[in-house]
Each structure stands twice: as structure tokens, then as C-alpha cells.
Amino acid sequence: MQKFKNIGLKLTPQRLAILGFLEGNPDHPSAEDIYKAVSVQFPTMSLATVYNTLDALREKGYIIELTIDPAKKRFDPFTKMHHHLICTSCKRVKDIHADFMLDIPEQVRGDFRITGNHIEFYGVCPVCGNGHERRI
Amino acid sequence: MQKFKNIGLKLTPQRLAILGFLEGNPDHPSAEDIYKAVSVQFPTMSLATVYNTLDALREKGYIIELTIDPAKKRFDPFTKMHHHLICTSCKRVKDIHADFMLDIPEQVRGDFRITGNHIEFYGVCPVCGNGHERRI
DNA sequence: TTCTTGACAAGAATTATTATTATGTGATAA
DNA sequence: TTATCACATAATAATAATTCTTGTCAAGAA
Numbered sequence: 001m002q003k004f005k006n007i008g009l010k011l012t013p014q015r016l017a018i019l020g021f022l023e024g025n026p027d028h029p030s031a032e033d034i035y036k037a038v039s040v041q042f043p044t045m046s047l048a049t050v051y052n053t054l055d056a057l058r059e060k061g062y063i064i065e066l067t068i069d070p071a072k073k074r075f076d077p078f079t080k081m082h083h084h085l086i087c088t089s090c091k092r093v094k095d096i097h098a099d100f101m102l103d104i105p106e107q108v109r110g111d112f113r114i115t116g117n118h119i120e121f122y123g124v125c126p127v128c129g130n131g132h133e134r135r136i
Numbered sequence: 137m138q139k140f141k142n143i144g145l146k147l148t149p150q151r152l153a154i155l156g157f158l159e160g161n162p163d164h165p166s167a168e169d170i171y172k173a174v175s176v177q178f179p180t181m182s183l184a185t186v187y188n189t190l191d192a193l194r195e196k197g198y199i200i201e202l203t204i205d206p207a208k209k210r211f212d213p214f215t216k217m218h219h220h221l222i223c224t225s226c227k228r229v230k231d232i233h234a235d236f237m238l239d240i241p242e243q244v245r246g247d248f249r250i251t252g253n254h255i256e257f258y259g260v261c262p263v264c265g266n267g268h269e270r271r272i
Numbered sequence: 273t274t275c276t277t278g279a280c281a282a283g284a285a286t287t288a289t290t291a292t293t294a295t296g297t298g299a300t301a302a
Numbered sequence: 303t304t305a306t307c308a309c310a311t312a313a314t315a316a317t318a319a320t321t322c323t324t325g326t327c328a329a330g331a332a
Contacts, residue, residue, distance in 0.1 A: 126247035
């Protein structure tokens with residue numbers, strides 16, 4: 001909560017609502033998701049404000065922008081290094097907090113200086129693959 | 137080339153041109169990129185045709201759609217399992233053909249059935265990080 | 273004053289629509 | 303067997319429509 005003030009962002013009800021919705025949220029919501037959720041309390045809220053706030057938060061490093069969805073951006077309040085497990089059927093995304101040692105062989109890496117990585121795991125979630133294992 | 141016929145797709149000059157442009161192309165072009173390139177030979181080509189063809193090829197498994205770019209979709213003719221190294225400065229993407237053993241601990245994976253993974257490595261390419269290492 | 277909001281316009285990427293055109297296929301003729 | 307033709311079907315191109323995101327700017331709050 002204090003976050004905002006300390007980093008040069010004014011504390012507004014809209015921003016608090018957005019931050020509140022994001023904090024601890026493991027659902028990787030899109031801007032639209034956030035807009036819908038927050039609109040309940042703030043019916044006058046503008047979608048542009050959501051984008052503005054998300055962008056401000058991202059710049060300050062309080063959220064990260066995920067590219068796991070080809071259709072839209074998704075946002076994640078967990079900025080600590082982690083990975084994602086995506087259900088290829090229902091598209092649900094689960095956080096994976098685990099470390100992997102990944103060394104790219106030098107001849108493959110070339111002269112790149114590696115700074116990080118992000119793993120997308122694909123799979124079928126319990127709901128979609130409940131025992132029956134129906135293949136298409 | 138025969139591919140198309142055998143999988144129930146009609147062979148058209150436009151599709152051949154798109155396939156030809158993609159084959160062996162390591163640049164992960166967007167639909168727009170492909171459109172521009174192929175338009176040289178086929179000035180009447182429509183962007184919708186590019187999207188149609190890409191979608192048909194993807195459905196048949198001849199290309200994969202990448203989500204590494206938040207702004208647009210990118211396409212890759214290399215359907216074999218591989219990963220990507222992205223320059224955080226110039227956004228250039230390099231293929232990484234290497235295998236990594238990635239086992240998610242069972243308590244983290246839950247009841248998901250893992251089917252695959254894709255790693256995005258981030259780094260600074262030789263061009264962007266040429267000795268001087270200028271940080272912003 | 274300075275920053276933020278909200279309304280709306282604008283832009284970019286993608287998808288949908290539809291009349292027109294080209295392709296593959298099967299039948300027929302050589 | 304090979305070539306030709308007609309036709310059903312699928313693909314193209316033009317354009318409209320949608321969706322997601324960003325930009326603009328006047329009005330309001332800090």
C-alpha cells in the first residue's frame with residue numbers, strides 16, 4: 001500500500017482498487033478482467049485508467065506483463081522469478097515456483113549475454129483431463 | 137511441396153509463396169512481415185490470405201505460432217521442439233536447439249499432465265552489448 | 273501547479289464476410 | 303494410359319468489423 005507513495009505515484013482510489021485486485025491474485029488477469037472486477041466498486045472507472053495504472057506499475061517493477069496469451073496481455077503481481085504451466089485445453093495458467101538450472105551450451109548461445117529465462121510448461125489440467133483422457 | 141495436397145489443402149501460388157518464404161526462415165516473421173515479403177512477387181496478395189494460410193498451416197502442424205512478442209503473433213517453420221533467446225534490447229530472436237531436462241516437482245505440478253515446454257531465454261545480443269555494455 | 277481521471281478518438285493486429293476466382297477430382301474422350 | 307472438361311469445393315481479395323491497446327485532452331483532485 002505504501003508502495004505507491006514511495007515510488008512517486010499518487011495514491012488514488014482507482015489505483016488502490018486495481019492494486020488490491022492484483023495482490024495475491026494467481027489468475028494472471030487481463031486488463032479487461034481487471035476492469036470488470038474493479039468496475040463493481042468503481043462504476044465510473046475507465047479502461048484507459050486500468051491500462052495507465054498497469055503500465056505505471058510495470059514500469060516501477062511491481063507487476064510483470066506476461067506474453068503467454070497470444071490474444072491479449074496478462075498481468076502478474078508475482079515479480080519474483082517464476083514460471084508458468086498452461087493448460088492447453090482451458091488455457092488456465094498455474095504458477096510454478098521452482099528453480100531450474102539452465103545452461104545454454106556456448107556454441108549455441110553465441111555471444112549473447114544471458115540475463116534470465118522464463119519457462120512455459122504445457123499440459124492438461126485436472127479438470128480437463130479428469131481420468132477419461134479423451135483425446136480428440 | 138506435396139505436403140499440401142496430401143493433407144487436404146489446395147495448392148495455390150499464394151500458398152506456395154508463403155510456404156517458400158517460411159521454409160528455413162529463422163527470423164520468426166509476423167503476418168505483416170510475410171505479407172510484405174510475398175507481395176513483391178504477388179502484388180495482389182491480400183493480408184487476409186496470409187492469415188488464412190498461416191492458420192491452415194498451423195492447424196496442420198507445419199508451422200507453430202509464437203507468443204514471444206506481446207504486440208503481434210510470430211510464426212516459426214521449425215516445429216521440432218526448440219527454444220528461443222530474445223535480445224531484450226533489439227528484440228531479435230535466436231533459435232536454441234538444445235534439450236533441457238525439466239522435471240517439475242510433483243507437489244508443484246499437482247494433477248497436471250505435462251506435455252511439453254518452451255523456454256524463453258533473455259539476454260543481450262552481440263550487436264546491442266558490443267563491449268561497451270552501456271546500461272540505460 | 274502537477275498529476276490523474278475519464279471519455280473518446282485513434283491505431284494496430286486480427287478476424288469475419290462475401291462475391292469472385294482458381295483448384296482438385298472424377299468422368300469422359302483420345 | 304494419358305489428356306481434357308465440367309463441376310463442386312475451397313481459396314482469394316477486398317473490405318468491413320472486432321478486439322486490444324494507446325493517445326489526446328479537458329476537467330478535477332492533490
